[in-house]
Amino acid sequence: ARAGEAHGRCLLALRCPTAADRLRGVVDVYRELGARWDVARCQRLLRRHDIVSTHRRGRLGYGDQLSPREREVARLVVQGRSNRDIAESLVLSVRTVEHHVARVMRKLNVGSRTDIAL
Template sequence: RWRRLGRPFDAARAAEARGRCLLDLRDATAADAVREVIEVYRELGARWDVARCRRLLRRHDIVSTHRRGRLGYGDQLSPREREVARLVVQGRSNRDIAESLVLSVRTVEHHVARVLRKLNVTARTDIARAGLAADGETGTARR
């Protein structure tokens, strides 16, 4: 009904409420219903609502297979993340990278954290071993 009225956000809220009820009833279709709501929120750019629905699934012990990453790049490194990763592989510090790229140190820290997460490694020294070529052409870990 909300969708017909041109109110997609309200429609998503109603669908989320329905999904919550289905989860409480342990209905077999509940997880898919909430995942559909997550996609609608994502399309609407409602990041807080996406996060809330993901937390809801986790509270009900439903594991999401979606790996987090920037919406436009998914599991792939963004061009800036590849650039930061290349400099990390060269052994440069966050402060040095920040000065080179005219970024704040905090922004570089965020980029490094995303690179580590996307390559599924825990240490800066593991970035090169994860398969990131020194020239930065690859964007994900080789398996």
Template structure:
């Protein structure tokens, strides 16, 4: 059905909805389905950017940092290198406009 006009419309609507909730993998899955049926989709080269918003991974790292976990503990929990965690924490601090890990929690919200 996704190859027909109605199916393509549904996929475009799904892509818009997934983009609104930052469901990157679902957006890519729908775009792939469109391509398989001969419709081209616009895709920027490189990684998807989040601008001034936290990426899902930055949000996960920030949440654990706000709970008092060390970078090494976060790295172990999320199966990342401690250097990657350092970068995520630094970006989260900058994007949230705070200067310490203890200030992260209130900025993340519920």
């Protein structure tokens, strides 16, 4: 991995277009080895050369589209169910249902629960 990193540094110095791919491969090797400091060092090197390598963590985002859970909550809201009823049927906390309803309303650009059906 260290030899690959050195090779990547040389390629960066030569402005070789394959340098970024080489260093990303080295980052993957360091990750597999659990070498966090080495991963960080290589990522700093890439950033210094304006090479952005993003690794999305967490769940998939749905952007302005409703997630499957939000669609489910919206369906229950349209049926006229209260947040407490929705929470009990989906085995969620009332607060979580409130968050889902708020996101549904924001994504659908509506001002009230009754407008969700529209």
